Amino acid sequence: MQLSIHAGSYRRGACLLARICVMKTPQESPAIALRQITKAFGAVAAVKGVDLSINPGETVALLGPNGAGKTTTLDIALGLIHPDQGEVELFGMPPARAIGNGLIGGMLQTGTPLNYLRVRELIELMASFYPNPASVDEALKRTGCDQFQRQLTTGLSGGQAQRVRFAAALVGDPELLVLDEPTAAIDVEGRREFWRAMRELVEDRKTVVFATHYLEEADAYADRVVLMANGRIVADGTPGQIKARVGSRTIRATLPDVELSDLLGFDGVVNVERHGPSIILTCSDSDRTLYQLLE
Numbered sequence: 001m002q003l004s005i006h007a008g009s010y011r012r013g014a015c016l017l018a019r020i021c022v023m024k025t026p027q028e029s030p031a032i033a034l035r036q037i038t039k040a041f042g043a044v045a046a047v048k049g050v051d052l053s054i055n056p057g058e059t060v061a062l063l064g065p066n067g068a069g070k071t072t073t074l075d076i077a078l079g080l081i082h083p084d085q086g087e088v089e090l091f092g093m094p095p096a097r098a099i100g101n102g103l104i105g106g107m108l109q110t111g112t113p114l115n116y117l118r119v120r121e122l123i124e125l126m127a128s129f130y131p132n133p134a135s136v137d138e139a140l141k142r143t144g145c146d147q148f149q150r151q152l153t154t155g156l157s158g159g160q161a162q163r164v165r166f167a168a169a170l171v172g173d174p175e176l177l178v179l180d181e182p183t184a185a186i187d188v189e190g191r192r193e194f195w196r197a198m199r200e201l202v203e204d205r206k207t208v209v210f211a212t213h214y215l216e217e218a219d220a221y222a223d224r225v226v227l228m229a230n231g232r233i234v235a236d237g238t239p240g241q242i243k244a245r246v247g248s249r250t251i252r253a254t255l256p257d258v259e260l261s262d263l264l265g266f267d268g269v270v271n272v273e274r275h276g277p278s279i280i281l282t283c284s285d286s287d288r289t290l291y292q293l294l295e
C-alpha cells in the first residue's frame with residue numbers, strides 16, 4: 001500500500017504483524033467490485049456513478065485524460081478515500097480488511113519513501129509487514145532497485161523513487177496490485193524493466209489494475225481497457241475494441257428502410273444507433289463505410 005511507505009506505515013505494519021491468522025484470496029469474489037460510486041470535492045464531481053467489476057487474474061488499464069477520475073476511483077477502491085455514495089469490495093470484503101490480510105499492493109502517484117533508510121532496508125521493512133512476503137532480493141531485482149539498494153531513500157531521483165515504490169508494492173506478494181500511472185517519471189530503460197516485471201506478475205496470475213494516459217500502454221499490457229472521461233466509464237472492452245472506439249468517427253444518415261443489423265455488417269462499422277429518423281454509425285474506417293452506404 002502507498003501508506004506503507006509513509007511514516008504512518010510502522011503502525012499499520014505492526015497491526016498487520018499482529019494478524020497471525022491470514023486469510024487468502026477467495027477466488028470466487030471479484031478482485032474489485034465498485035457499485036455506483038460517486039465522489040465530489042466541493043463543486044467538482046470527480047466520479048459520477050462508477051460500476052466496475054474486475055475478476056482475479058485480469059490485467060486492466062484504466063485509461064483517460066487528466067481529470068477523468070482515475071486516481072479518485074483507485075483511491076476509493078483502496079479505501080484511501082470514502083465515496084459519497086456506493087459500495088466497494090476487494091475480494092468480497094471491505095478494502096481495509098483485504099489490505100490487512102495482505103492481499104493488496106499499491107503504487108500511487110504521491111508520497112515519498114521513508115527517509116533515512118537505505119533502499120534495501122525499506123523493502124525489508126515492507127516485507128516484514130506482510131504475512132507471506134516475496135523474497136526481498138527478488139523484488140529488488142525485478143524492479144531494478146538492486147542497482148542502488150545501498151543508497152539512502154533521501155537521495156533518490158524521481159525515477160528511482162518510482163522503482164522503489166514498485167518494489168514496495170511487489171514485496172508483499174499481493175494478489176491485487178493497483179498502480180496509478182506507474183511509469184510516470186521513469187526513463188525508457190526503466191519503463192522496459194517495469195513492464196517486464198509486470199508481465200511476470202501476469203504470468204503469476206495476479207490481478208493488476210493500472211491507470212494510464214496512454215492508449216499504447218493500455219494496448220500493449222492490458223487484456224481489458226476501461227475508458228474514463230468526466231468521472232464516468234465511457235467504454236469497457238478489449239484493447240482492440242477500445243482502439244476502434246477511440247479512433248472512431250461517426251456518420252449520421254437518414255435511412256428509413258434499413259435494418260440496423262444489416263448496417264452492422266458493413267466494413268468498418270463498430271456500432272449503430274437509431275435516433276428518430278436518423279441513424280448514427282460509429283466507424284473505425286468511415287471512408288469505407290461511406291463508400292458502401294453510397295453503393
Ligand SMILES: Nc1ncnc2c1ncn2[C@@H]1O[C@H](COP(=O)(O)OP(=O)(O)OP(=O)(O)O)[C@@H](O)[C@H]1O
Nearest residue numbers: 041044045046064065066067068069070071072073
Ligand atoms: N483532493 C481533491 N480536491 C479537489 N478536487 C480534486 C481532488 N482530487 C481530485 N480532484 C478533482 O477531481 C477530478 C478528477 O481527478 P482525478 O485525479 O481523479 O483524475 P485523473 O483521471 O486521475 O487525472 P490525472 O490523470 O491528471 O491524474 C479533477 O477535476 C480533479 O481536479
